[in-house]
Amino acid sequence: MKRPVVGIPCDIKLFHAFPFHAVGEKYITALTSGAGALPWLIPSLGDDALLDETLGWLDGILLPGSPSNIQPHLYGGAPSRAGMLHDPGRDASTLPLVVRAVERGLPVLGICRGAQEVNVALGGELYQHVQDEPGYFDHRESSDAPLERQYGPAHHVNLTPGGWLAEWAGSERIEVNSLHQQGVKRLAPGLVVEGVAEDGLVEAFRMDAARGFLLALQWHPEWQYWNNPVSTAIFRAFGDACRSHRDKRLE
Numbered sequence: 001m002k003r004p005v006v007g008i009p010c011d012i013k014l015f016h017a018f019p020f021h022a023v024g025e026k027y028i029t030a031l032t033s034g035a036g037a038l039p040w041l042i043p044s045l046g047d048d049a050l051l052d053e054t055l056g057w058l059d060g061i062l063l064p065g066s067p068s069n070i071q072p073h074l075y076g077g078a079p080s081r082a083g084m085l086h087d088p089g090r091d092a093s094t095l096p097l098v099v100r101a102v103e104r105g106l107p108v109l110g111i112c113r114g115a116q117e118v119n120v121a122l123g124g125e126l127y128q129h130v131q132d133e134p135g136y137f138d139h140r141e142s143s144d145a146p147l148e149r150q151y152g153p154a155h156h157v158n159l160t161p162g163g164w165l166a167e168w169a170g171s172e173r174i175e176v177n178s179l180h181q182q183g184v185k186r187l188a189p190g191l192v193v194e195g196v197a198e199d200g201l202v203e204a205f206r207m208d209a210a211r212g213f214l215l216a217l218q219w220h221p222e223w224q225y226w227n228n229p230v231s232t233a234i235f236r237a238f239g240d241a242c243r244s245h246r247d248k249r250l251e
């Protein structure tokens with residue numbers, strides 16, 4: 001049985017002054033081993049015709065995290081503070097990609113920046129600096145700590161009773177890692193909260209009306225997913241949704 005093909009949009013990063021289209025290996029590994037999919041890197045060229053052509057033979061989309069931030073004018077936010085990192089090429093690809101994937105009923109999994117992209121693409125808004133918002137805590141990692149600590153458990157998430165995550169976790173409270181400073185300010189219409197941090201920040205959401213699976217997470221389940229039963233269940237469920245899509249596509 002052929003693996004479902006899952007597209008991952010690339011970041012555009014400069015290496016030796018040349019732009020490269022790149023995806024972190026942990027996302028590729030989680031897709032290959034955790035979801036049983038064939039990852040397909042989508043260049044972030046912002047070309048609608050290319051996206052449409054690519055979507056025709058994909059079975060799912062994984063939107064990965066990134067240190068870069070969505071340009072705030074795309075969700076009606078104030079101009080960025082000096083020094084904020086952006087990736088306009090990725091914005092120009094991922095936002096239309098989410099809309100088209102939902103229209104076509106393709107399964108979508110959004111992680112960290114990817115979750116923020118799902119929200120913005122569907123009409124939501126973001127906080128640009130969660131740590132500066134009254135009542136919210138600092139969701140950023142200590143960037144000088146070893147990676148094991150940066151991606152280690154950071155805070156709890158209260159899961160929505162009856163939600164997908166609560167069912168997979170067998171619990172209404174899980175512990176997650178946390179490596180972001182932006183977050184959901186207003187959830188887009190049609191999105192349903194799956195979990196919130198103890199300060200009330202939305203950490204996970206799904207879309208019930210989507211013809212395919214749509215789940216977005218502010219944390220990083222791809223990090224050593226095999227050591228965490230909820231992360232393992234997330235990638236298994238996403239892989240199953242992509243396999244169903246592939247079966248229908250090949251009918």
Ligand SMILES: N[C@@H](CCC(=O)NCCCC(=O)O)C(=O)O
Nearest residue numbers: 065066067068112113180181182
């Ligand atoms: N820049 C945004 C999104 C944060 C994010 O996706 N971090 C990922 C870091 C690298 C990785 O593990 O892929 C924000 O700060 O909210």
